[in-house]
Amino acid sequence: MDTEALYRAAHLLKKTQHAVALTGAGVSVESGIPPFRGRGGLWERYDPEKVASLRGFRRDPGAFWEFAQTLMGPMEAQPNPGHEALACLEERGLLQAVLTQNIDGLHQKAGSQKVLELHGSLEQVYCLHCGLEFSWSEALKIMADKGQCQDCASPYLKPDIVFFGEALPEDVLQAAFWEARNCEVFLVIGSSLEVYPVAQLPAVARDEGAKTILINRDRVFGEREFDVILRGNAKTILPRLLELWES
Ligand code: NAD
Ligand code: ZN
Numbered sequence: 001m002d003t004e005a006l007y008r009a010a011h012l013l014k015k016t017q018h019a020v021a022l023t024g025a026g027v028s029v030e031s032g033i034p035p036f037r038g039r040g041g042l043w044e045r046y047d048p049e050k051v052a053s054l055r056g057f058r059r060d061p062g063a064f065w066e067f068a069q070t071l072m073g074p075m076e077a078q079p080n081p082g083h084e085a086l087a088c089l090e091e092r093g094l095l096q097a098v099l100t101q102n103i104d105g106l107h108q109k110a111g112s113q114k115v116l117e118l119h120g121s122l123e124q125v126y127c128l129h130c131g132l133e134f135s136w137s138e139a140l141k142i143m144a145d146k147g148q149c150q151d152c153a154s155p156y157l158k159p160d161i162v163f164f165g166e167a168l169p170e171d172v173l174q175a176a177f178w179e180a181r182n183c184e185v186f187l188v189i190g191s192s193l194e195v196y197p198v199a200q201l202p203a204v205a206r207d208e209g210a211k212t213i214l215i216n217r218d219r220v221f222g223e224r225e226f227d228v229i230l231r232g233n234a235k236t237i238l239p240r241l242l243e244l245w246e247s
Helices: 003-014 054-059 061-076 081-091 106-110 136-145 170-182 198-207 234-246
Strands: 019-023 095-100 115-117 120-127 133-135 157-161 185-189 211-216 228-231
Touching: 003 211, 003 228, 003 234, 019 081, 019 170, 019 198, 054 061, 061 136, 061 157, 081 095, 081 106, 081 234, 095 170, 115 170, 120 136, 133 136, 136 157, 170 198, 185 198, 198 211, 211 234
Parallel strands: 019 095, 019 185, 095 115, 185 211, 211 228
Antiparallel strands: 120 133, 120 157
C-alpha cells in the first residue's frame, strides 16, 4: 500500500465535514460478488447484450435469471470491512452520502443510512405483465421452478434494476449530481468509471472545487485527474483510511 498517498487522503478528509462516496462493483468483490469488468469480471464469461440489456431480457428472460444466480448467490453475501468503514464514516458525521452503482444492498446491510442506488436494487422484483411484486428470493425460486408469474403466466419477472438500454431513475440521478456538486471531498471506490452518466460525477465534483480520491484495484480511465490515487483493495484500504482519519 502506498502509505504516503494514504496519509494525503486522510489529510484531505480531516479538513472537511462533507465527503461523498461513489462506489462500484469493486467494493463488493471481497464479499464474493464478481465485478463486470477487469480481471475475473463476468463479461469474460457472459455476453452483456444477452444477459443484462433490456433487449436481451425481452428476448430471453431465462438467460438473465441464469446469470443472476451467478451474480447473486450473494443475496447471502455479507458486507466486508470496506462497506463497514464507509458506514462508520457516515455515523461519525464525515460522509454525507454513498452513491452506488451496486445493486446488492450491502451498504445498507453494513449500516449506511443515506444510500442513493443509481442502478436500482435487486430487492424488488415485479411482473412486467400484471405488476405482481416478489422478493428477490421468491423470484429466484419461481424462475428456477416454473419460470413464470404465478398469476398471469408471463415469463417477464424483472428486478427493479437498470438494464443496459434503460434510463437511470431521474430523481436518484439528480440527487447524486447534487451530492457531487455540494461536497468537499469526493471518493470513488471500486468503479471502472466506464458507465455513464455516473462516470461524470467525479468531474462534476471537481468543477465545484472538491478534492477527489480514487480507491481502485486496476487503472481506470481519467484517473490522472484525481488528487490522490490509492491502488489496491477496498477492504484493506478503507479501514486503514478510517483509522488514520481518526488518529
Ligand atoms: P466494474 O465491474 O465496471 O468495475 C469494477 C472495478 O473495481 C474495476 O475497475 C476493478 O479494478 C475494481 N476492483 C475489483 N476488485 C476490487 C477491490 N477488491 N477493491 C477495489 N477495487 C476493485 O464496476 P462498476 O464501475 O460498478 O460498473 C459495473 C456495473 O455493474 C454497475 O452498473 C453495477 O450496477 C453492476 N454490477 C454490480 C455489482 C454489485 O452490485 N455488487 C456487481 C457487478 C456489476
Ligand atoms: Zn404476472
